[in-house]
Amino acid sequence: VQKQSLISLIKEAKQRNKIVVVGGPYVSSVPEEVQAAGCDFLVRGEVERLMDKVVMALENREQGGVFEAHTHPPLTESPLPRFDLVRMDDYLTMSIQTSRGCPFDCEFCDIVNLYGRTPRCKSPEQVIRELDYLYQLGWRREVFISDDNFIGNRAHAMAVLDLLIPWMKSHGEPFNFIVQASVNLGKDLELIDRLTEANISHVFVGVESPDEEILKAAHKYQNVKTPLIDSLNNMNKNGLSVMASFIIGFDGEKKGAGERICAFVQETNIPVVMLNTLHILPNTKLWDRLKNDGRLLEDSTSGQSTGGVLNYIPDRPEEEILEEYVQAWNYLYEPSRFLERTYRYYLSMRPTRAAGGVVADPAATVNGRGFKDAAGDIQRFARLSWRQGLVSRARRQYWRQIFGMMKHNPSRFVPYIVRCIMGEDMFRIRKSLLKDSRAFQ
Structure with missing residues (x-):
């Protein structure tokens, strides 16, 4: 519920002469701010039993309205x-x-x-x-x-x-x-x-x-x-x-x-x-x-x-x-x-079922990810290895652990790499917080 970005999107949409329909948890609780920002139609609560009314209002070119759910639909x-x-x-x-x-x-x-x-x-x-x-x-x-x-x-x-x-x-x-x-x-x-x-x-x-x-x-x-x-x-x-x-x-x-x-x-x-x-x-x-x-x-x-x-x-x-x-x-x-x-963490995780000899239904048609996805994975691994395996002060540790995972728990190598990639985002947040701790004052 990032309020500021929500308000900014509403204002930008109105500047482009778009009809704006807003719903979700924040506006269901605090509707006044999005209405002040220019929202045309406001949906408070769950939409299953309101959607027909919202669509009808749009089709009839109504100028705005508030739709409110008073029950939780099945x-x-x-x-x-x-x-x-x-x-x-x-x-x-x-x-x-x-x-x-x-x-x-x-x-x-x-x-x-x-x-x-x-x-x-x-x-x-x-x-x-x-x-x-x-x-x-x-x-x-x-x-x-x-x-x-x-x-x-x-x-x-x-x-x-x-x-x-x-x-x-x-x-x-x-x-x-x-x-x-x-x-x-x-x-x-x-x-x-x-x-x-x-x-x-x-x-x-x-x-x-x-x-x-x-x-x-x-x-x-x-x-x-x-x-x-x-x-x-x-x-x-x-x-x-x-x-x-x-x-x-x-x-x-x-x-x-x-x-x-x-x-x-x-x-x-x-x-x-x-x-x-x-x-x-x-x-x-x-x-x-x-x-x-x-x-x-x-x-x-x-x-x-x-x-x-x-x-x-x-x-x-x-x-x-x-x-x-x-x-x-x-x-x-x-x-x-x-x-x-x-x-x-990943050394202590049990091997996958496939590594333990349990396989999927042999009649299954394996529909793997396409070339584009595979190429993207290779690019992400290459970027990770550049940043953590060459540039980082922990580069020796990075390669030691790469080979350690491949040797000791190879079936968990991919989730291990995925977590290492996620770490890159966390490093950036850490750097930002340390650089600008005045934001908390």
């Missing part, structure tokens, strides 16, 4: 997305959605207020139809399953996997998937095994803090019930690449939170973590609490959580929070330390 009513209208060469990832909502109620999260606490699900057959459509259109890259919590309804997740696994095998494993899930996934080895069998190899997990009291205060109880380190290690060892998010700036947080996060990341060896400063989102319990306490700075709300001005008055010095934030980025994404952590 996702069985959601139509097949028009993927054929997408210029696929412009994207590295396509997105589908199998459910909305989350059974948990974290104080800082807006999912429950926006989509409900009981996950609503598409039928497994709907999910397969969407993937089949992408397949027919020639897509052979990553697919992001954008559910708020893919395992929020375990029975639904298993039902989807029951159809997805044979579909993937019969189509030659055309996709690699990424999902978002709660950390309790780590104690469900059966579900982890089913996920990896379906080629769901990456999972984004909200860890948020290594401090148990902070997690309890934020109502993130699911992260307390299972030992975090054990849960994350289970995912890693059983074939899931974890990306984890952390937040600095919670109420009750003691000095040194950044150092504790760094120690936790180093212990779990998670290569890529998203470090965020706490940013209070509209339509959350935390927003309401801080507003009632007179600590909410609404005019500073931007949706940006990777640095910048806080939109609330913290209960410890803001300068201390932001300094810890910058230093945590500096520590975790020092190139040599990042490479070593990534290497340890």
Whole structure:
């Protein structure tokens, strides 16, 4: 919900005399700013039962309007997305959605207020139809399953996997998937095994803090019930690449939170973590609490959580929070330390099923990626090897680890390289934060 870029796009579209229709979580919670920016039609809430009205208004050349959903529609009513209208060469990832909502109620999260606490699900057959459509259109890259919590309804997740696994095998494993899930996934080895069998190899997990009291205060109880380190290690060892998010700036947080996060990341060896400063989102319990306490700075709300001005008055010095934030980025994404952590992570991951002698359905028609995609992979690897293998001070370490992965866990070589490439983006953010830490003052 990057407010400033949203407002800029609306204004630019109006300058080009375009009709602007805006929807999504931010405008559903705070509609006034997009209306002031010139939005013609505003859609608040979920669109399934509103789309006919929106289209009719456009066809009738109406001058504007607000369409508001007062209920959460069943996702069985959601139509097949028009993927054929997408210029696929412009994207590295396509997105589908199998459910909305989350059974948990974290104080800082807006999912429950926006989509409900009981996950609503598409039928497994709907999910397969969407993937089949992408397949027919020639897509052979990553697919992001954008559910708020893919395992929020375990029975639904298993039902989807029951159809997805044979579909993937019969189509030659055309996709690699990424999902978002709660950390309790780590104690469900059966579900982890089913996920990896379906080629769901990456999972984004909200860890948020290594401090148990902070997690309890934020109502993130699911992260307390299972030992975090054990849960994350289970995912890693059983074939899931974890990306984890952390937040600095919670109420009750003691000095040194950044150092504790760094120690936790180093212990779990998670290569890529998203470090965020706490940013209070509209339509959350935390927003309401801080507003009632007179600590909410609404005019500073931007949706940006990777640095910048806080939109609330913290209960410890803001300068201390932001300094810890910058230093945590500096520590975790020092190139040599990042490479070593990534290497340890993928060395400890079990080999793939194929490496263990388990192969896909021999009747499958393997539809691999095209020459253009393969050429792009070679170019990305060449750029990585130039930057980290020749220019970087860690160049000897880079090549030592390259050959080490090829020798000790070759079936995990590709995800290891992918994480190293992602590290390049993290290095740039680190450099920017260190160069301009005045942005936090």
